[in-house]
Amino acid sequence: MLHFILINFITLRLTDVIDVLLVAFLLYELYNLLKGTAAINIFAGIIAIFGMWRLVNLLRMELLSEILGAFISVGFIALIVVFQPEIRQFLLLIGTPRFMAKVKNRVWFLNLNLGKVINLDVDNIITACRKMSANKTGVLIVIAKTNELRQYVESGQVIDAQISDELLMNIFFKNSPLHDGAVIILNNKIKSARCILPVSSNKKISVALGLRHRAAVGVTERTDAIAVVVSEETGEVAYVKKGVIIQNANLSQVKNFLDKEFN
Secondary structure, eight states: OHHHHHHHHHHHHHHHHHHHHHHHHHHHHHHHHHTTSTHHHHHHHHHHHHHHHHHHHHTTOHHHHHHHHHHHHHHHHHHHHHTHHHHHHHHHHHTSHHHHHHHHHHOGGGOOOOSOOOOOOHHHHHHHHHHHHHTTOOEEEEEOSSSOOHHHHTTSEEEEEEOOHHHHHHHHSTTSTTOSSEEEEETTEEEEEEEOOOOOOOTTSOTTSOHHHHHHHHHHHHSSOEEEEEOTTTOOEEEEETTEEEOSOOHHHHHHHHHHHHO
């Protein structure tokens, strides 16, 4: 009997610790999400009211406890409306590759390779980027991995063709009707062109970079895709992974990176 009680006590204590750690983690991520916005003041006010409510409960101040309890229960629905953009952004954060990578680094059994091996035709992509870089042709190529990017594929013109440097150059040619937007490569095929991508709101991105680079960062923040960009102004090549952009990369560096990711 004593052994059973001791086991239950240990289990309860471990559960409590996990509960507190999870709440602390969620509050920390929510704080980082709201930091620097007007919503942080509302968030601080909510925490203060909740702390006061718990305090008056402990002190058995029944009238004040009832008032604060009613405010919290009714105010919960209002908070969903007020914080709708922040809640959506927080839920997107949980599903991002960067967040999942952090979790997998801490939990060994989640560190599994769930994707299939994709043999990418890197040479044709690099050849096209070399020629278009020399001509200062703007390029945005997104290469899908485990996420098939269906919502972005459907926003453009589906092509479903074999990768070739000539086809890529024709797509991004300035007078081509398909040049404005991104090309998405899926399963070693040019799946779609003229695709619309989400633009990153990361304030750390250099103001010198345009919408093409911001779209490359945006799609890699939300998915596990890789993006390759050629600047229309300078002809410089960049590649992006998990929202991190490597600027002014030489093509040998880009080739090695793509081979490592896909081959």
